Amino acid sequence: MAFSLVPYSLTLPILCLAICSLSLTYSAFTSQDYNDALGKSILFFEGQRSGKLPPDQRLKWRADSGLSDGSSSYVDLVGGYYDAGDNVKFGLPMAFTTTLLAWSVIEFGSSMQSQIQNARSAIRWSTDYLLKAATATPGTLYVQLGDPNKDHQCWERPEDMDTPRNVYKVTTQSPGSDVAAETAAALAAASIVFHDSDPSYSTKLLQTAMKVFDFADKYRGSYSDSLNSVVCPFYCSYSGYHDELLWGASWIHRASQNASYLAYIQSNGHTLGADDDDYSFSWDDKRAGTKVLLSKGFLEKNIQEFELYKAHSDNYICSLIPGSPNFQAQYTPGGLLYKGSESNLQYVTSSAFLLLTYAKYLSSNGGVASCGSSTVTAQKLISQAQKQVDYILGNNPAKMSYMVGFGQRYPLYVHHRGSSIPSVNAHPDHIGCNDGFQYLHSGSPNPNVLVGAILGGPDSSDNFADDRNNYQQSEPATYINAPFVGAVAFFSAKSTAT
Numbered sequence: 001m002a003f004s005l006v007p008y009s010l011t012l013p014i015l016c017l018a019i020c021s022l023s024l025t026y027s028a029f030t031s032q033d034y035n036d037a038l039g040k041s042i043l044f045f046e047g048q049r050s051g052k053l054p055p056d057q058r059l060k061w062r063a064d065s066g067l068s069d070g071s072s073s074y075v076d077l078v079g080g081y082y083d084a085g086d087n088v089k090f091g092l093p094m095a096f097t098t099t100l101l102a103w104s105v106i107e108f109g110s111s112m113q114s115q116i117q118n119a120r121s122a123i124r125w126s127t128d129y130l131l132k133a134a135t136a137t138p139g140t141l142y143v144q145l146g147d148p149n150k151d152h153q154c155w156e157r158p159e160d161m162d163t164p165r166n167v168y169k170v171t172t173q174s175p176g177s178d179v180a181a182e183t184a185a186a187l188a189a190a191s192i193v194f195h196d197s198d199p200s201y202s203t204k205l206l207q208t209a210m211k212v213f214d215f216a217d218k219y220r221g222s223y224s225d226s227l228n229s230v231v232c233p234f235y236c237s238y239s240g241y242h243d244e245l246l247w248g249a250s251w252i253h254r255a256s257q258n259a260s261y262l263a264y265i266q267s268n269g270h271t272l273g274a275d276d277d278d279y280s281f282s283w284d285d286k287r288a289g290t291k292v293l294l295s296k297g298f299l300e301k302n303i304q305e306f307e308l309y310k311a312h313s314d315n316y317i318c319s320l321i322p323g324s325p326n327f328q329a330q331y332t333p334g335g336l337l338y339k340g341s342e343s344n345l346q347y348v349t350s351s352a353f354l355l356l357t358y359a360k361y362l363s364s365n366g367g368v369a370s371c372g373s374s375t376v377t378a379q380k381l382i383s384q385a386q387k388q389v390d391y392i393l394g395n396n397p398a399k400m401s402y403m404v405g406f407g408q409r410y411p412l413y414v415h416h417r418g419s420s421i422p423s424v425n426a427h428p429d430h431i432g433c434n435d436g437f438q439y440l441h442s443g444s445p446n447p448n449v450l451v452g453a454i455l456g457g458p459d460s461s462d463n464f465a466d467d468r469n470n471y472q473q474s475e476p477a478t479y480i481n482a483p484f485v486g487a488v489a490f491f492s493a494k495s496t497a498t
């Protein structure tokens with residue numbers, strides 16, 4: 001990839017200036033660059049795998065881990081993903097990650113070319129686990145593996161893990177509608193992904209999604225109240241469970257086209273957040289994503305009941321567009337969406353994905369979002385998303401790629417236990433809880449490159465400290481990458497800058 005300081009439009013031949021009037025936005029990257037980033041963004045998930053690794057595992061510095069997960073409760077909960085730089089399997093972000101990976105494939109899988117199989121494998125690694133978690137014990141959803149407080153007191157490779165692998169669950173008596181409805185959303189979205197390639201798996205996913213949703217809806221409560229210090233402050237459900245119930249129902253409706261979910265959305269939408277304007281989309285708060293998801297029904301199928309969601313999608317989208325009357329967002333001087341100091345890039349990738357998805361839905365219906373008295377074109381949404389994707393990949397004031405292993409300069413001191421400690425293949429002897437801290441504090445770069453990981457990212461002034469202790473900036477997370485997979489796939493299929 002090459003960074004040119006000359007605006008693209010000035011370098012184009014006159015002929016092209018005449019006929020390429022829609023493609024004058026400058027981009028630092030070629031479709032090959034985006035394609036490279038797409039492959040890496042999916043490869044990252046192999047570094048987060050828990051369980052027995054298959055022979056085709058490509059990140060070779062990882063090995064089997066968590067092979068007894070669930071045994072203390074006499075259930076098989078082997079598999080799934082570690083959320084970030086530690087060794088806990090947190091159900092809420094894992095399910096959200098899965099939903100967004102699946103949504104990425106649903107909207108932009110046709111642009112993934114040779115990566116589509118890897119993308120499906122990344123989803124299946126999670127859905128195999130979520131199916132076990134949802135079906136092992138009637139009336140129970142297993143939602144977390146590992147005591148997070150004990151885990152965080154150690155700096156250990158997952159392969160060496162000897163901290164308590166406590167099993168946490170939600171039940172009819174101690175409910176968790178948030179984590180359960182997100183799990184239902186993940187299973188339903190994945191059922192669409194596997195609809196053609198593995199119909200029986202797809203059916204199983206959808207049937208399980210409906211059961212888990214029913215459980216979420218019937219036994220209402222937040223898992224933060226049921227599980228307290230085990231999930232808070234790690235993945236506390238700050239937004240409550242209403243947003244997940246509407247999101248879960250919306251995904252099952254999309255996957256099944258079953259009228260009872262349409263009726264559910266109609267009769268419960270208003271009490272579950274349909275009228276709110278909310279400007280963040282994350283593992284905690286699903287409201288903006290639900291608006292965009294349901295807007296498709298209005299824009300493409302003219303389902304009148306969903307017009308409301310189109311209006312609120314417009315409000316969300318307009319909030320991101322500088323110059324729009326409803327503009328609400330903060331951008332760094334270098335042009336990065338900035339929501340907060342901790343893992344900020346999660347909001348950047350999720351909003352870039354929503355911009356592109358909404359642009360796609362709009363294109364079938366007039367192609368513009370309404371922002372107060374003005375309109376914003378789908379093309380504008382695409383170029384706004386592209387700026388964010390390009391920033392992440394290195395077109396930024398620090399000239400730093402925030403995707404590990406992509407480009408000339410990327411972070412070397414990633415806050416990730418497995419990546420920072422020598423591989424079990426290079427150093428087979430056990431490295432215990434406290435012995436690992438020498439690697440956290442080491443001045444040397446991580447010995448294992450966690451290829452494709454997108455980290456928390458820079459601060460509000462575009463500054464980034466490549467420092468393992470600075471977890472707010474240097475920790476990866478599955479839910480940062482998941483929506484990026486779809487966004488970068490979109491650009492990988494464009495032969496010229498948009």
Ligand SMILES: *[C@@H]1O[C@H](CO)[C@@H](O)[C@H](O)[C@H]1NC(C)=O
Pocket residue numbers: 210258259260261
């Ligand atoms: C639609 O969903 C409801 C609720 O889950 C279920 O009872 C019903 O059997 C479904 N209908 C069809 C045709 O699948």
